[in-house]
Amino acid sequence: MDIFLQQIINGLVVGSVYALIALGYTMVYGILQLINFAHGEIVMIGAMVTITCINFLIGHNVNLPGPLLLALGLAMAIPVTMLLGYLIERIAYRPLRKAPRLAPLITAIGVSIVLQQAAMMIWGRNYRAFPAILPSDVVEFGGASITTLQIAIIALSIVLLIGLFLLIERTKMGRAMRATAQSPDVARLMGVNVNNIISLTFMIGSALGAVAGVLVAANYDQAHAYMGFMIGLKAFTAAVLGGIGNLGGAVLGGILLGLIESIGSGYLGDLTGGFLGSQYKDIFAFLVLILVLIFRPSGLMGERVAERA
């Protein structure tokens, strides 16, 4: 039982990070029907900038408690990624808004390559270690163990998610975002500055991405120029699983994907008598996705809407 509980915890930690990143994909998709392939790279840059800042502070003998240092690093990284998100939208996506749907997809891939290589030029080829500033106490309960950092990851994710929901559901800006998602043209007629709203969406998504990037880097104690690609892909899968364009769906999809992965790789081998082992973890995740999409072609929480012309 303790092993099962441990696997659930493992899944929840991974899943909450997926959820944060998936939100970035799903927000952009909801408004522009565009897969922002470069989002994974934003996550990576968020992590890299934070690490650089913390190292700089430590190097200048700033003696602050770990979490405060982390907050300072994040305070630097979030504006950087927000600016980057804004620039990406402005340069690579906005001119193509009326273009065929695949054109912005290709520029997205281009942006992704450029950011990866630029990160490699700036931060080098080596893996960057995350500075050991955070306590890594292990809390035991029910035979399973979880670190304080992991608890913080789950808690922070929940707080950010609630904040985002409030922003979207309760504020005027949120209403403008929802209106733009439904129909940009009508929203424009209603006095919404659609371009600003789209820029804002990219910036909020990028800020969430930066936080997620830092959480990933802190949890695994490392960051690398190529770290964004894989985790971005997983998060995108999670967003589709939950129904892309739907915020609740992204969260559900992220948590589910985390749980599927951890339980899949933990028990697949025993269930199939050693025929399928943890090497099929990713296949398991994709199979669940395909099954879900066969029965609910627009994801778990996606609305059944006709294709928009």
Add this chain to the structure above:
Amino acid sequence: MSIARYSMIAAAVLAITACGKQEPAKKAETKPASAPASAPAAAGDTIKIGYAGPLTGNIAHIGKDLEYGARLAVDTFNEAGGVELAGKKMKLVLVAEDDQGDPKTATTVAQRFVDQKVVGVVGHLQSGTSIPASKIYSDAGIPQITPSSTAIAYTAQGYKTTFRLIANDAQQGKVLAEYAVKTLKAKKVAIIDDRTAYGQGLADEFEKAAKAAGATVVKREFTNDKETDFNSILTSIKGTQPDLIFYGGLDAQGAPLKKQAKKLGIKATLMGADAWQTPEFIKLAGADAEGAYASIPGQPKERMPGSKEFLAKFKQKFNTEVQLYAPNSYDAVLVMVEAMKKAGSSEPAKYLPELAKVSYSGGVTGPISFDAKGDIKDGAITIYQVKNGKWEIMEVVGGAAKK
């Protein structure tokens, strides 16, 4: 639009790309020293050696490390005035190319080396790129010395031009498994590999040897070379309570693996192979690195004559620590030049037989000679453990230590 018309346009495009190629080649002629990659083969007074490895991508740091090793050797020769062959001083030129760790690109790079009349190749890094490239080198008769590919298949192809300066998977897996079972007294062993040619080959050999030595393999788990989360597989390993966990894979995965094992309260010893024995591993795993075992083929760097000088020069020249196999690629150049000196020529056909029977001990990894297949003969394997944040030598198996 007819097929003929667009075919014409396609031809025009080809012609344009062709022109694009010619131009830089001309430019390069004026500055041969600054752009060795496209410098024409100046007949007679230079020896061109190729290096290929992944210089972009997620193991680029190891690829660059190898390039530095080879470059250091080349620069050392040149600073000493070059290599004297048949009474003539020759300069060495290192041509480094990026194979992106991709088998397709590796063959294109190999073909480039052949075209550029490179006389010997140091590389490639992975077995997945060394093997397809070796066919092209063999057809062209160019000796290839890999400093790091460990797949058994590489030298088993029957090519005369393939050499390797590193113990292969079977040798290393066996030494590690025997050390684990006999010295560390591990009875129950769990094995993880990263499903790359390197990790899987090593893990399979470790499994075989561990079973032969009398241990039981309680769990075999898998991950991939881009993963950083090992909590789920470690949790299911924890349930089987092994004495030792072996990981076939790279340092950048090994470090989080080690950390996560500690957080999950796993008491078992962790053991990796050569790709773990890097400063990177300790840097990334921090205090949690303590107690991990790893091995490295070759004599311990610190004990080799001349290696202190090598490490110092490396640090001074490239302003970075040696990651992994830089000594091997350094030695690869040395041994190649040694064979050339013996043959009195840098022509591949002439010095290849000398390379096959070379016996050289001036390098930094140990005495070098090759067996009939091209594998390093009686290569030593050193086992290390992390103690006080440093890799400490535990035992040297085989090699000169035995004699």
Add this chain to the structure above:
Amino acid sequence: MNLINSLPRKKGTLIAFCLLLLVLPWMISSGFQSGSSYLRALDMALLFIMLALGLNIVVGYAGLLDFGYIAFYAVGAYTYALLNSPHLQAMLPSWMMYPPFVVSIVICAIVACVFGIMLGAPTLKLRGDYLAIVTLGFGQIVRIFMTNLDRPINLTNGPQGINNILPPQFLGYNLGKPIEWFGLQFEPVHLFYYLILFFCALIIVVSIRLQNSRLGRAWVAIREDEIAANAMGINTRNVKLLAFAMGATFGGVSGALFASLQGFISPESFILMESIMVLSMVVLGGMGHIPGVILGAIIVSITPEVLRDVINPLQMAVVGRKVVDPETLRMLIFGAAMIIVMLVRPEGLWPSKRRRAELRPATKGIALQEKDDLQDAERNHD
């Protein structure tokens, strides 16, 4: 567009172009210092042209976004490798081993086609980006199986890959060794060039014939509006499946040729990035337009190789020393080029007339004015 009609008129140009293609390897290998490696890159480019044309059927004609296309390339390559290498010799009956080259290619095409239908069948209902992610998953699934089917039974030799794949044998000639004809020395790269060129030409002809066929028009109809196409009496299910199957077949043939050229294959060659690259070839060149797709494939596959020779001299000329690593800069330029090309020509470098007309209508002025009006309205509201 019609091949047969255009023949009499453009016979001269066509013949001249064919001759050019035939002597091209000689021009390249004797004209440049690293000629053979360009020829090898050209071989690869031809393989990518086949891949891009196959994907063009799925994405360009039928409008089905496919992110896992490289899976069919992998299936073709592995099928060829298993039949033509000693790896499965102990397991397969001897009559199945080392079939004649043409038979191998046909088998690879059929196997890939079956995989195409396997992907198509469960995904018929999905649209747009949902289809994209499922095909992406399919591509990953195929690769993961290839990496892991070395246990319990060693079928694919796992991450170690399959080695010693026999080069094609033709009428007693072995393409893996230099052959002398009429006093000319034909190197293996040259021989492969002609072999791949032949198949490439075959696929181009098939593509052109398909485009204007009943089936080709049905695909376009589905791309434009599936419901309307259905109402017009098109069996959308079968037609979509056929698109997947045809696309997969092209990929399978290309994969088989890749395996025979390389002599060694491993799962590393069939990663997601390759699927993305093939997709960029199709989109950059001009979706649904055969010459555009060919152009896209040539540019995307050859640019990184050409940049190898350009970067260092360029850096020297501009800055005077090595500032950044040429390899990183090379990929950076490549990525930037992708963005710029799409920004300047969102319809692709060489789009079909129909697409250009859709995107840059003759009534452009009106369209622009409409847009302006909206923005004015917006400004007034702010």
